[in-house]
Each structure stands twice: as C-alpha cells, then as structure tokens.
Amino acid sequence: MSAQTTESTTTLAQRLRQSSALVSVLAVVLSLIVGGLLIALTDERTRGAAGYFFSRPGDTLSAAWQAASGAYAAMFRGAVFNYNASNGVDMIKPLTETLTMATPLITASLGVALAFRAGLFNIGAQGQIIIGAAMAGYIGFAWQLPWPIHILLVVLVAMLGGAVWGGLVGWIKARTGAHEVILTIMFNYVAVHLLAYILTLPAMLRPGSNNPVSPIMQPSAQYPLILGPDFRVHLGFLLGLLATWGVWWLLERSTIGFELKAVGANPSAARTAGINTTRATVIAMVGAGALAGLAGAAQVNGTEFSLANGIAASIGFDAITVALLGRSKPLGVLFAALLFGAFRAGGVAMQSQTGTPIDIVLVVQSLIVLFIAAPPLVRTVFGLNARRKRRQAEPDEAPPGNQPPSSSLTAGSSL
Amino acid sequence: MKLELQGITKSFGGFVANDSIDLVVEPGTVHCLLGENGAGKSTLMNVLFGLYEPTSGRILVDDKPVAFKGPADAMNVGIGMVHQHFMLVPVFTVAENVALGNESVKGGGVLDLEQTRKAIREISDRYGFHVDPDAVVEDLPVGVQQRVEIIKALVRKADLLILDEPTAVLTPQETDELIDIIGQLKANGTSIIFISHKLREVKAVSDKITVIRRGKVVGSADPSADVKELASLMVGREVDLSLGRIHSDGDDVRLSIKDLTVRTETGHAAVNGLSLDVRGGEILAVAGVQGNGQTELVEAIIGLHPKAEGSIALGGEELLGRSVKEIIRRGVGFVPEDRSTDGLISQFSIADNLVLNRYDQPPIARGLALKPKAIAASAVEKVKEYDIRTPTAANAASTLSGGNQQKVVLARELARELRLFIASQPTRGVDVGSIEFLHRRILAERDHGTPVIIVSTELDEVMELGDRIAVLFHGRLMGVVPGNTSRDVLGLMMAGSTAEEAFAEASAAPGMETTQDGPTLPGGIA
Numbered sequence: 001m002s003a004q005t006t007e008s009t010t011t012l013a014q015r016l017r018q019s020s021a022l023v024s025v026l027a028v029v030l031s032l033i034v035g036g037l038l039i040a041l042t043d044e045r046t047r048g049a050a051g052y053f054f055s056r057p058g059d060t061l062s063a064a065w066q067a068a069s070g071a072y073a074a075m076f077r078g079a080v081f082n083y084n085a086s087n088g089v090d091m092i093k094p095l096t097e098t099l100t101m102a103t104p105l106i107t108a109s110l111g112v113a114l115a116f117r118a119g120l121f122n123i124g125a126q127g128q129i130i131i132g133a134a135m136a137g138y139i140g141f142a143w144q145l146p147w148p149i150h151i152l153l154v155v156l157v158a159m160l161g162g163a164v165w166g167g168l169v170g171w172i173k174a175r176t177g178a179h180e181v182i183l184t185i186m187f188n189y190v191a192v193h194l195l196a197y198i199l200t201l202p203a204m205l206r207p208g209s210n211n212p213v214s215p216i217m218q219p220s221a222q223y224p225l226i227l228g229p230d231f232r233v234h235l236g237f238l239l240g241l242l243a244t245w246g247v248w249w250l251l252e253r254s255t256i257g258f259e260l261k262a263v264g265a266n267p268s269a270a271r272t273a274g275i276n277t278t279r280a281t282v283i284a285m286v287g288a289g290a291l292a293g294l295a296g297a298a299q300v301n302g303t304e305f306s307l308a309n310g311i312a313a314s315i316g317f318d319a320i321t322v323a324l325l326g327r328s329k330p331l332g333v334l335f336a337a338l339l340f341g342a343f344r345a346g347g348v349a350m351q352s353q354t355g356t357p358i359d360i361v362l363v364v365q366s367l368i369v370l371f372i373a374a375p376p377l378v379r380t381v382f383g384l385n386a387r388r389k390r391r392q393a394e395p396d397e398a399p400p401g402n403q404p405p406s407s408s409l410t411a412g413s414s415l
Numbered sequence: 416m417k418l419e420l421q422g423i424t425k426s427f428g429g430f431v432a433n434d435s436i437d438l439v440v441e442p443g444t445v446h447c448l449l450g451e452n453g454a455g456k457s458t459l460m461n462v463l464f465g466l467y468e469p470t471s472g473r474i475l476v477d478d479k480p481v482a483f484k485g486p487a488d489a490m491n492v493g494i495g496m497v498h499q500h501f502m503l504v505p506v507f508t509v510a511e512n513v514a515l516g517n518e519s520v521k522g523g524g525v526l527d528l529e530q531t532r533k534a535i536r537e538i539s540d541r542y543g544f545h546v547d548p549d550a551v552v553e554d555l556p557v558g559v560q561q562r563v564e565i566i567k568a569l570v571r572k573a574d575l576l577i578l579d580e581p582t583a584v585l586t587p588q589e590t591d592e593l594i595d596i597i598g599q600l601k602a603n604g605t606s607i608i609f610i611s612h613k614l615r616e617v618k619a620v621s622d623k624i625t626v627i628r629r630g631k632v633v634g635s636a637d638p639s640a641d642v643k644e645l646a647s648l649m650v651g652r653e654v655d656l657s658l659g660r661i662h663s664d665g666d667d668v669r670l671s672i673k674d675l676t677v678r679t680e681t682g683h684a685a686v687n688g689l690s691l692d693v694r695g696g697e698i699l700a701v702a703g704v705q706g707n708g709q710t711e712l713v714e715a716i717i718g719l720h721p722k723a724e725g726s727i728a729l730g731g732e733e734l735l736g737r738s739v740k741e742i743i744r745r746g747v748g749f750v751p752e753d754r755s756t757d758g759l760i761s762q763f764s765i766a767d768n769l770v771l772n773r774y775d776q777p778p779i780a781r782g783l784a785l786k787p788k789a790i791a792a793s794a795v796e797k798v799k800e801y802d803i804r805t806p807t808a809a810n811a812a813s814t815l816s817g818g819n820q821q822k823v824v825l826a827r828e829l830a831r832e833l834r835l836f837i838a839s840q841p842t843r844g845v846d847v848g849s850i851e852f853l854h855r856r857i858l859a860e861r862d863h864g865t866p867v868i869i870v871s872t873e874l875d876e877v878m879e880l881g882d883r884i885a886v887l888f889h890g891r892l893m894g895v896v897p898g899n900t901s902r903d904v905l906g907l908m909m910a911g912s913t914a915e916e917a918f919a920e921a922s923a924a925p926g927m928e929t930t931q932d933g934p935t936l937p938g939g940i941a
Binding site for chain 1: 717719738739740742743744749751756757758759760761762763767771772774775780783784785787
C-alpha cells in the first residue's frame with residue numbers, strides 16, 4: 001500500500017532519477033536509430049532514388065544505408081579512432097578530442113546530478129558555469145602569480161563563483177520556498193547578461209580593442225596539457241575524474257550525502273529524523289554550483305584561453321541531459337559525459353566529411369532526453385512491456401522476491 | 416444476489432495468492448472475509464471484481480457462470496466495490512463523482528447532473544446517509560466520503576457490495592454508523608462481502624465468517640464464535656490476547672508540558688493551552704478522535720512546530736525552540752503516525768532506514784565518513800532482534816509489509832537509551848501477530864523506566880496500553896483518567912465532556928460502568 005501511495009506522489013525529478021540503466025542504454029540506441037533514419041531521409045541521393053522507389057526500391061534502401069552508415073562511420077572516426085589516418089598521433093587524436101569535449105560536461109553534469117539526488121531540479125548549471133568562468137578568467141589574465149599557485153587559485157575561485165551562484169538559489173529556496181526551477185532559469189539570464197555587461201568594461205577587454213573578448217590567459221593560469229602538445233586534453237579532465245570520485249564518496253560514503261539523499265527521497269521523513277532540510281538544500285546547490293564553476297574554469301583556462309560571451313556554449317543544458325542519461329550516479333554521469341563528448345567531437349568530423357549537418361547530433365541528444373523521460377515508450381519499442389506488466393499484476397500484498405504471506409507472523413511462532 | 420466462487424485459484428508466477436477458494440454468499444446476507452494482511456483477501460476480491468483473471472475456477476451469479484473481462488462486466492451483473500483507498504476525485508462534487516463513468520446526458524451530449532443529484536438524494540434519504548450532492552468531496556469527512564463510494568455503487572444498481580477494509584480509515588463513531596448502514600442495506604436485500612482483520616467489527620456485522628490464511632480457506636464460523644478462537648484460526652497458532660500486564664503508577668515526573676498552544680499555518684489553535692505530566696515508567700495514552708490535536712501535540716514535543724507557545728520540559732530542560740536533531744540527541748524516540756511519509760524513506764535500504772536518526776553519530780559515522788560495516792552490522796542485529804522478515808537488509812524498505820515496516824521504525828527508535836518514547840498509532844495497518852510483538856516492545860521500554868506516550872485513535876489500544884489516559888477534544892485536554900476507565904466514559908470525553916461530567920453522566924445512566932474489571936480486548940485486533 002505504502003509503495004503505491006509514494007509512487008503516486010513522486011516528483012518529476014524522482015521519476016527521472018529512477019529510470020533504469022537499461023532504459024538509458026536503450027534510449028541511446030533508439031535515438032541513434034532514429035537519427036540514422038533522419039540522416040537517410042535528408043540525404044540527396046536517397047531522396048533522388050526515392051523518386052523511382054516503386055521501380056527499383058533497392059536503390060533507395062542502399063542509398064539510405066550508405067548515407068546513415070557513412071555518417072556514423074565518420075562520426076566514429078571523428079570521436080574514437082581514425083583508421084584512415086596516416087600516423088599514430090592522428091589515429092588516436094579523435095579519442096583525445098572526445099575527452100577534451102567531455103571535460104567540462106563531466107563536472108557540470110555531476111553538479112546537476114548532485115542536486116537531482118537532493119530532489120532539486122537544477123537548470124542553472126549554465127549560469128553557474130558562466131560565473132565560474134568569468135571569475136576564473138579574470139584571475140587568469142589579470143593577475144600575475146607563480147605557476148602552481150595561479151592554477152590553484154583559478155580552480156578555487158571558479159568553484160567559489162559557481163558555489164555562490166548556486167548557493168544563492170538554494171538559500172532563496174530555503175528561505176522563501178521559491179521553486180528552484182524558476183530561480184535557476186532566471187539566474188541563468190542574469191549570468192548571461194552580467195557576462196555580456198562586464199565584457200564591455202575596458203578592464204576586461206584586450207587593450208585597444210572593443211571586441212567583447214578578454215585578453216589571453218597568462219601561461220601560468222593555463223591548464224597544462226596532460227598528454228603532451230599534440231593533444232588538447234588538459235588538467236581539467238583529471239579534475240573531472242577526481243570530481244567523479246569525490247561526488248561518489250560524498251553521496252555513498254558521507255553523512256552529508258546521506259542527508260542529501262534522504263531529503264531528496266522523502267523530505268518529511270528526513271525532517272522527522274532530525275535532518276535539517278533547508279541546510280541540505282543549500283549544501284546541494286552550493287556543491288552543484290561549485291562543480292559547474294569547475295566546468296567554467298575548464299572552458300576558459302583549458303580550451304578557450306580567453307573569456308567571451310559564448311564561453312559556456314550549451315554545456316549547462318547538455319549537462320541536464322547527461323545527468324539524466326547517467327541516472328544521477330557519478331559513474332553513470334562520467335560515461336554519459338564521455339558519450340556526449342564523442343557526439344560533439346564526432347559531429348564536427350561527420351559534417352566536414354559527409355556533409356551531414358552537425359545539427360543531427362543535437363537531434364540525437366534531444367531524442368535521448370525524450371526517450372529517457374518516457375521509459376514506457378522505450379520499453380514498448382523493445383518489447384519489454386510484457387515482462388513489466390506481469391510484475392505489476394502481482395498483488396501488492398506479496399511483492400516479488402518477498403516472502404509468502406506467512407511472513408507477517410512474529411517471532412516465536414512455531415508453524 | 417447469490418454469489419458463488421468455485422475453486423478460485425490465482426497464481427502470480429510461482430506464488431499462489433489464492434488456492435482453490437470456495438465461497439458462497441447468500442442473498443441479503445453479510446459475509447465476512449477474515450484474514451491477516453497478505454492472506455489473499457484483496458486478491459480474491461480483485462478476481463471477483465474483474466481486475467484479475469483467475470488462473471482456474473469459476474464464478475457463479477445466481478447459479479449462472481459468469482466471466483469478467485474487467486470491472487465494467489462485474490458492475491453490469493450488479494457487483495459493486497468500495498476500495499480501501501477511495502476512488503474519488505477530491506475537487507469534484509459528490510454528484511460529479513457519482514456521475515463519473517456513468518454520466519446521464521441530455522440531447523447533444525450535455526451532462527445531466529440533475530438526474531444524478533436526484534438519484535443521490537433518493538438513496539441518501541432511504542438509508543439516512545445525509546450526503547449533500549453538491550458538497551465538494553475533499554471537504555467531507557472520511558466517513559462521508561465512504562458513503563459517497565457506497566452511493567456510487569448503489570446508483571449503478573449493485574446487488575452485492577464488496578467493502579475492502581472499510582473501517583481502516585474510520586473513527587469509532589463512524590465505524591458504528593457504517594455498521595448501521597450495512598444493516599439497512601442488508602434489510603433491503605443487498606448482499607455484502609465485508610473484508611477485515613478486526614475481530615470486534617466482524618463479529619458485530621456478519622452473518623457468516625470465512626477465515627482465509629495464506630491464500631486458503633482455513634475455516635468458517637458463525638458470528639457467535641469466540642474471539643480467541645477466531646484469532647487463532649486467522650493467525651494459525653494460539654494468540655495470547657491479554658498482555659497480562661500490570662498497570663504502573665510510574666515514578667517521578669520526567670516530562671512536563673505547561674500551557675502548550677500549537678497553531679497551524681492558518682492560525683487555528685490545534686493544541687490549546689494544554690498541560691500534562693508524564694512520569695518515568697508509565698505509559699500515558701492520548702486518546703481522541705483523529706484530528707483533535709494529537710498529531711500537533713507530539714510533533715511539538717519532537718520539535719516539528721518551532722513556533723509553539725508554552726513549555727515542554729524534559730528532565731527540567733526546555734525542549735521548545737530546539738531543533739528536531741537537538742531533541743533527538745536528548746534521548747527522545749519518536750514513532751510518527753504515518754510511517755510511509757514520515758517514518759521511513761521507502762527507496763532507502765532497510766539498513767539505512769535503521770540508522771536514519773543516528774547516521775552522523777559514532778559508530779555509524781566517524782567525522783563526515785559513514786561506516787558501511789557498522790550500518791550493516793546494526794542491520795543484522797536489528798533484523799534478528801525484531802524478526803524483520805526480509806531476505807536481506809539491503810532491500811528497499813518499500814519491499815516490506817506494513818507490520819515489518821513498523822518494526823523497522825520501532826527498532827530504530829528503541830535502539831538508543833531513551834529519556835522519552837513517543838509512538839503515534841504504533842499499530843495502524845499492522846497484522847495481528849506483529850501488533851502483539853510491538854505492544855510487548857513498548858511495554859518493555861516502559862518497564863525499563865522510560866516515560867512513554869502512546870497516541871492512538873483505536874480505543875482498544877489506548878485502554879490496553881495506557882496506565883493513564885489523556886483525552887483530547889478540539890485541542891483541549893478533557894482530562895487525564897486512570898487506565899481502567901470504561902469505554903463509555905472515554906467515549907463521552909472524546910465527544911467533548913470533561914472527566915467529571917463524563918463520570919457523572921456514565922454513572923447516572925443505568926447499565927454503564929465507570930471502570931472495567933474484566934479483561935479488555937487487546938488493541939488492534941478487536
């Protein structure tokens with residue numbers, strides 16, 4: 001009975017979080033299939049062959065297959081391993097590009113996931129990244145500091161900026177009960193326009209220029225390249241791995257994580273057990289913001305090396321998708337972020353080599369969200385529903401895997 | 416209507432929920448299905464109502480075999496069901512709810528609610544339901560909502576009414592009213608299947624009793640059967656109904672509540688100027704009809720109403736104004752009345768739920784780090800000590816039955832050395848076997864010298880456990896009376912009489928006794 005009542009009162013955040021790993025994988029597969037169909041349909045040759053489909057259907061089908069497989073093969077070459085390249089560096093370069101592209105996504109998505117676990121739908125990674133990047137960027141180009149200290153300071157300041165931006169949302173929510181979705185969306189706008197504004201201030205711009213682009217980061221503030229000068233993979237990736245472990249530890253092995261998860265799963269039971277739910281909300285948003293701020297530093301000090309309006313690209317929004325795909329579990333988020341990094345790296349190669357527009361990658365990403373948000377749809381497509389129905393049909397008095405009804409007898413019964 | 420079930424078997428995979436059940440309901444009778452939670456009563460009724468298809472066996476209505484593809488088929492032959500959880504749209508009016516799915520329309524598809532209103536008034540007058548067709552359902556008391564469900568079935572011309580645990584949500588008064596209604600329905604020729612695990616009601620209402628245990632019919636009885644006999648038939652072993660307890664006078668005052676006023680968000684005083692003392696080693700039972708301030712009283716003690724006025728002193732130390740965590744740290748154990756929303760985190764493992772109130776204390780945690788081994792060790796110990804029936808404590812708490820969930824809550828709250836123990840509705844929705852166990856645990860805590868507060872809307876439980884009984888009415892204390900005060904006096908106090916008035920009135924009325932000498936029925940099973 002209780003299972004039924006809680007089910008009916010789950011929030012959207014809880015439902016999204018509870019979708020199974022299998023659904024995540026199937027959602028990706030299904031999205032790639034639909035993406036392939038779209039590639040085929042928009043391909044010129046396929047459409048030409050479709051004009052005489054009824055006389056020679058084979059032409060259409062083979063053209064469609066070539067379009068889709070060609071595009072995905074190019075994507076693979078651009079994202080994982082370029083088997084057409086002439087030397088070893090070029091062969092593995094795509095994989096390192098994937099890692100580079102994934103780097104800001106890893107930490108930003110961990111931030112979204114952390115808030116999810118505390119029952120908060122954090123749409124604000126974008127704004128938190130921007131604030132983190134802006135602060136890290138300013139310290140990075142304007143201050144003169146010795147090498148290790150400068151990097152360390154950049155990292156800390158970026159996290160601090162994001163933490164303040166996220167923490168403000170948590171604090172306002174805790175104080176006034178305002179909904180975090182509205183707050184984070186509005187904070188995104190504020191951050192975007194705040195950045196646009198400070199990029200008009202002479203102190204933020206390259207001397208003698210009116211372009212809204214900051215000076216280049218000091219070498220001492222640039223993330224070192226961890227695989228040598230041939231590849232763009234930088235320190236931020238290692239920080240991402242460290243953050244993955246850190247968030248895992250926080251959620252699974254620390255009292256703070258226990259509080260966050262309790263508040264996320266059942267705030268009234270958490271409150272009754274003495275957990276301070278407002279504190280948990282603030283902590284979750286501070287943590288989420290700090291992780292997103294770290295992503296901002298990776299952008300400005302790891303790959304772009306200067307602050308501009310598009311510094312956050314769409315990372316903050318992709319991070320929501322990645323967190324969903326990774327089911328808000330740190331390791332799941334890591335893999336999902338790598339997949340999305342591969343999409344970005346591969347999409348560029350796909351467009352340049354086969355002419356398939358990179359927008360198809362966006363379509364695939366959007367489809368993934370759609371399918372994850374609608375698990376029954378995915379289950380129906382893959383015929384998993386029969387099994388589920390049978391499970392649902394079992395009486396609530398005897399859940400599967402539980403004991404038969406006799407279990408309600410007490411100790412000392414001698415049956 | 417005569418209804419006959421022949422050899423109904425329903426299995427889910429390898430699990431047999433109903434095992435060749437035979438049942439005959441004669442026209443115009445009340446047939447009780449008695450069994451513990453999980454015995455298979457609800458499954459059987461879902462088969463009968465067309466929600467499940469039986470694996471084998473057949474259903475005969477007036478000696479003709481029928482097959483139901485869904486509830487609509489069952490309703491067509493005249494079977495109506497009132498579920499334990501009402502199927503009403505809260506923001507709709509009574510008439511709209513009754514019309515839903517059975518709408519009368521005028522020409523052009525315009526809803527004709529007037530016809531439904533007429534039908535409701537007619538039924539309401541015939542049975543004395545006092546239901547206003549234009550009242551909004553969410554504003555109605557639970558007992559009236561239940562009558563709306565019954566009207567829904569009657570409007571659809573039900574000759575046989577299935578009532579699934581109908582009294583689980585009712586106050587004692589509402590239960591009495593329901594029993595009256597059942598009598599009238601019966602007099603009008605409606606057959607009724609009454610599902611329950613409460614022996615007192617079953618005896619009061621039924622013409623015939625069928626006892627189900629583990630999916631099988633284990634016996635049938637007349638309502639004149641002995642309570643003890645029925646209980647042992649239902650549970651499958653001898654049940655010791657009396658706790659054989661000795662009332663305790665308690666020692667010194669440990670908890671002292673003075674002039675406590677708790678206001679709800681709307682400013683209404685849910686608890687109004689209440690003063691109360693609880694001694695060490697005694698159980699103070701708080702009685703009252705649901706919603707008379709009991710919930711707010713215990714919530715104020717545990718710190719969930721930080722703005723309450725007055726004073727709550729535990730061992731001389733003021734609790735009001737402290738956070739829940741601080742109060743828990745001062746040795747207050749608390750079993751909330753609704754375990755699924757306040758007592759447990761159903762997605763969390765049983766092991767995690769067992770440490771929910773001390774996850775940040777050694778040995779469960781050191782600094783910020785949780786100690787998974789310590790959590791697992793505590794789980795193994797508590798699962799064994801409280802006989803929590805689960806394959807592993809790593810399972811989610813939602814996989815447990817109600818009784819086992821309650822054991823988890825109690826095990827957690829009693830795991831520490833306590834200075835005050837509060838349990839709200841400790842046995843609500845719990846099976847008989849577990850009730851006995853839970854009651855013994857609570858008594859053991861009292862005998863350990865801890866002051867105990869029990870809040871219960873089940874008068875039997877209050878009388879069984881309470882050394883003293885405090886009765887609340889509209890947030891005010893009507894008086895504190897000895898534990899052996901009679902049901903009549905308590906009933907009057909629950910309706911708003913002070914203790915003196917109630918005693919005077921009860922002793923003036925012939926045939927009423929102010930105290931009870933004989934053994935009372937134990938808490939929840941009566």
